[in-house]
Amino acid sequence: EAGVTQSPTHLIKTRGQQATLRCSPISGHTSVYWYQQALGLGLQFLLWYDEGEERNRGNFPPRFSGRQFPNYSSELNVNALELEDSALYLCASSFPGGRRNTEAFFGQGTRLTVV
Amino acid sequence: AQTVTQSQPEMSVQEAETVTLSCTYDTSESDYYLFWYKQPPSRQMILVIRQEAYKQQNATENRFSVNFQKAAKSFSLKISDSQLGDAAMYFCAWVPNAGGTSYGKLTFGQGTILTVHP
Numbered sequence: 001e002a003g004v005t006q007s008p009t010h011l012i013k014t015r016g017q018q019a020t021l022r023c024s025p026i027s028g029h030t031s032v033y034w035y036q037q038a039l040g041l042g043l044q045f046l047l048w049y050d051e052g053e054e055r056n057r058g059n060f061p062p063r064f065s066g067r068q069f070p071n072y073s074s075e076l077n078v079n080a081l082e083l084e085d086s087a088l089y090l091c092a093s094s095f096p097g098g099r100r101n102t103e104a105f106f107g108q109g110t111r112l113t114v115v
Numbered sequence: 116a117q118t119v120t121q122s123q124p125e126m127s128v129q130e131a132e133t134v135t136l137s138c139t140y141d142t143s144e145s146d147y148y149l150f151w152y153k154q155p156p157s158r159q160m161i162l163v164i165r166q167e168a169y170k171q172q173n174a175t176e177n178r179f180s181v182n183f184q185k186a187a188k189s190f191s192l193k194i195s196d197s198q199l200g201d202a203a204m205y206f207c208a209w210v211p212n213a214g215g216t217s218y219g220k221l222t223f224g225q226g227t228i229l230t231v232h233p
Contacts (some may be wrong), residue, residue, distance in 0.1 A: 033219040043206065043223040056220060088158060094219040104219035107159035
């Protein structure tokens with residue numbers, strides 16, 4: 001069974017540009033989560049999508065946005081890129097909330113570098 | 116606000132020895148899950164072990180075990196018979212078990228880099 005897949009692996013953008021990161025969840029998982037892992041800051045929760053809807057977002061500006069498609073895959077868009085957006089962006093998926101004994105499975109991340 | 120604190124930025128251990136990684140958390144919730152995730156250089160986060168707060172028994176997965184002290188809000192990870200492949204960044208994480216809670220909306224600690232010496 002395929003795990004969580006993310007693309008691209010690496011992405012280099014110029015300040016002010018837009019970046020689009022993609023994530024495909026594990027089959028059967030309807031929830032997708034995005035995290036930012038910046039150097040020295042640990043993992044910070046960005047966004048949670050479930051059944052096509054944004055369920056929650058972390059403390060990030062509106063230029064971080066995304067969507068979830070009918071097949072439960074997801075895109076993270078970062079507009080007006082700033083140098084401090086350079087980070088590893090991790091996607092995770094899980095069964096929807098309310099089920100016990102479940103866990104989030106992570107992809108290998110997209111390394112975004114803003115120059 | 117819920118917080119998770121890992122006070123050891125770096126730890127090292129000799130191969131075949133035992134090492135303990137510390138984690139404390141702060142929450143007013145009574146029912147929650149705690150996790151230890153491993154992030155090797157490949158960057159993929161791998162779940163090492165999970166503890167349910169309503170279970171008093173400490174979780175164990177092969178060479179990995181936890182010491183869960185709910186009253187003290189402490190959740191340490193013990194790695195026995197350390198192997199070179201255990202070298203990675205280890206993250207402690209917390210999620211509440213309220214109705215409708217998403218188990219993927221985790222609060223992470225800052226991580227501990229574990230080095231294993233041959």
